[in-house]
Amino acid sequence: MAQLPHDPDEPRRPAFDGPPPTLEEELAAAQAGAEPTxxxxxxxxxxxxxxxxxxxxxxxxxxxxxxxxxxxCLFCRHEWQEERVEEEFGLGHGIEELEGTVIASGAADIRADVADVVTFKCGGCGAEVSVDTTHAMNARCHWCRHTLNVNEQIPNGAVPDAVLPFKLTKEEAITRIRDFAGRRRLFALGRFKREFVPENVFGVYLPYLVIDAHAESQYWGQGEVQTRRWTEKQGDNNVTYYAADVYQLERRVAYVVDDLTMEGSSERATIAKDNTNNIINTILPFDTKNAVQWNSSYLVGFNSEKRDLNVEALKPKLEDQLLSIGRSQVQGSLQKFNRGVRWEQEKIDVGGSRWVAMYLPVWLYSYRQRSNGLLHYIAVNARTGETMGSIPVSHPKLLLASLTVGTVLEGVAAALLVASA
Ligand SMILES: [Zn+2]
Ligand SMILES: [Zn+2]
Incomplete structure (x- = not known):
């Protein structure tokens, strides 16, 4: 195939920037870069x-x-808070200088041989009290009512580096959930409406990894600039033709990301079949800058879900996200290609990344649809109040609605929510 003309406006790259590396080259580079973390x-x-x-x-x-x-303190009403990790661990700066993979101790690899149940000797009375860290990080001593907490970082994924505390109260969450369902009431399944009890909402801390990184990505592809457009008559039809110049393109961009958020639970990251779409991602972002150092007292009265994904397993996903950030960064330089750009190859070089494990607060209302077993959620970001969810929809009602102008848009929105199931 003949070489396409190079876009005259494109800066010429030196030869060593040229073709993307082969798999062998990438492996060798990865090995050379492997250093103690x-x-x-x-x-x-x-x-x-x-x-x-x-x-x-x-x-x-x-x-x-x-x-x-x-x-x-429920005894003397004194109020205080743990330090923000941003300052405490110097996470607010130095992203450009990061080298390799820097992992905070709470984001360390999960060890399969570590038990989830932690047993304490109660400091108040000496009794033995167990905490199942799969769902909770505190327990009350059943003899003396002392509260016992998981404070050390047991390597089972249950204790992160930081917690972003709940800010929305339960009452506020109930209002948001009621409003959300209320706006879709017209199309909701009758049974759902009868069984709707937003007071059953519960607060849960979900595990996330929050990542700082600097990266450089490169893209190779083709862009088309339209030079002519005309219409020809063919029988009864008018056919439109285009002529375009096709250019070989190359873009390279370096950038820094601060607090990219990725799910630390595989159950949430891969969309389960009996579960509606990944709603939690639609209530992002969280103000992760306000996360504080671990103190399990923040979890009293809330559920928690432990992390089961390690940093290494999430690296390919991080690279995907960085590549797409890079693509949007170069978008501005592609205006002249009015017939579009098609990327054919891309390459990412993550210069350095820093990973911190964090619990983020979510109010969840769940409802299982009996007819098909689908689990519906309404989730509220317990920092911003952003609310998203899916509710079981009555299809005849949707059909009827689409016949009346004015309600059509609402109907479409409701239908989209179900379609993503
Ligand atoms: Zn006190
Ligand atoms: Zn006790």
Whole structure:
């Protein structure tokens, strides 16, 4: 095949930038770059003894007060909070200087041989109390009512580096969920409406990895510039023709990402069959800059789901996301190709990345549709109030609605929600 003309406006690249590397070359480069991974130590030293005590009175009856975002002592009402990890671990700067893969201790690889159930000796009375860290990070001693907390970073994925505390109260979440369902009421399944009890909402901390990185990506492809357009009569039809110049394109862009959020649970990351679409991703973003150092008292009264994905497993997904960020970055330089651009090859070079494990707060209302077993969710971002969900829709009602102008758009929106199931 003949070589296409190079776009005259394109800066010529030196030859070594040329064709994308072969698989062997990439493997060799990856091996050369493999280095011991430095780590950021994020254990909360002040909680070493397993008790989270009120700094004023020493009580262990502590929980989050969502309306203020602070921990509150239920005994003396003193309020305080843990340090923001952004400052505490220097996550706010130095992204450009990152080299290789930097992993915070709470994001370390999960060890298969570590039990999820942690047993404590109660500091109050000496009884043995167990916490199943799959769903909870605290337990109350059934003898003396002391609250016991998981403070150390057991390598089972249950203890992250940081927590973004709930900010929306349960009452606020109920209002959002009621509004969300109310706007779609017209099309909702009758049974759903009868069984709708938003008070059953529950708060859950979901595991995420929050990533800083700097990268450079390159793209190779073709762009077309239209030179002529004309119409010819063929029998009864008018046929339109185009003429275009085709150019060989190459773009390279370097960029920095700050707090890219990726799911740390494989159950959420891959869309399960009996589960409606990945709704949680539609309520992003979270203000991850306000995440604070681990203190399991933030989880009292909430559920939590432990992380089951390691950094290594998420790297290909990070590269995909970075490539798409890079593509949108070069978009501005492609205006003249008014007949479009087709990328044929791309290459990413992640210069450095930093991974921090974090719990993010979500209010969830779930409903299982009995007719088809589908699990529907309405999820509320417990920081911003952003709400998204799917509700079981009555199809005859949708059809009827599409016949009446004015409600059509709402009907389409509801239908799209179900179609993504
Ligand atoms: Zn107190
Ligand atoms: Zn006890």
């Amino acid at each position: 430095p780590s950021i130590e994020t254990v909360n030293e002040e909680l070493r003894d397993g008790l989270n005590r009120c700094p004023k009175c020493g009580s262990t009856d502590i929980q989050l007060r969502a309306s203020t975002g602070q921990l509150v």
